Amino acid sequence: MLFDMDGTLVETEELWGEAMFALATQLGGTLSDEAREQTAGTSMLASMEIIYADLGMDPAAQDLQADARWVEDETAALMTSRGMPWRPGARELINTVRAAGLRTALVTTTPRRVATLVLDRITAELGVDPFDVTVCGTEAGALKPDPAPYRKAMADLGVDPRSSLVIEDSQVGTASGLAAGVAVLGIPLVQRLQPQPGLTLRTTLAGLTAADLAALLD
Missing domain, CATH: 3.40.50.1000 (HAD superfamily/HAD-like)
Structure with a gap:
């Protein structure tokens, strides 16, 4: 199995989503529900590309690795505080x-x-x-x-x-x-x-x- x-x-998917919505806010935009749905199950790097595209941002101008790490850290913190x-x-x-x-x-x-x-x-x-x-x-x-x-x-x-x-x-x-x-x-x-x-x-x-x-x- x-x-x-x-x-x-x-x-925990709700927690990943919450962290991604928070990142979008930090980047100065609002993540759409459709884009969040597309990120489900994907790698963080793929998720970042989806988020940038949804916000109309140039991926080349972003620190993709740092943003991915931020979402991982935020999700880990939510797991610890909210439970799983x-x-x-x-x-x-x-x-x-x-x-x-x-x-x-x-x-x-x-x-x-x-x-x-x-x-x-x-x-x-x-x-x-x-x-x-x-x-x-x-x-x-x-x-x-x-x-x-x-x-x-x-x-x-x-x-x-x-x-x-x-x-x-x-x-x-x-x-x-x-x-x-x-x-x-x-x-x-x-x-x-x-x-x-x-x-x-x-x-x-x-x-x-x-x-x-x-x-x-x-």
Whole structure:
């Protein structure tokens, strides 16, 4: 089982969005809801380009790395002060997967220094680290929608794409999983997801059983 993090397991997408809206204000503009939606699941550098375009700013005239770092730091601060609630059914699904003896990976575009905040909180609440493998940020050499992150996770787990399932909430995430040759369960949050071969859509993780997961692989 290969899990995305933000917006899939935990309610952190709102915090990323809040930080991006705050950055736009600092830059002297107002980020549109449409542009914010486009940033879901993307890398911070891609998000910065979307924000600059939405604000009508020349990317070459901006300190992209510094702005990306500011959003990461602001989001980390919000995670610490506001908390990181589970998405509906996520905690129960992780327990179900672990009880079934399935190997698990967390695969996120979020850099490890921020993702660790979520991982530490999940481990503290469950009393055990539920992930056999974690792939964060650029650790796979490429970012979603490239298949590299999920391919690396499967290689590290020693599992085959045909026996794996990706759980995602964003367009770039589902594209990454499908490109890696894996069946994908999509639980859309910020973005709308369109039906396509290999992608199963649900409105929530709540109520999913081990039998449901096996059926998705079939």
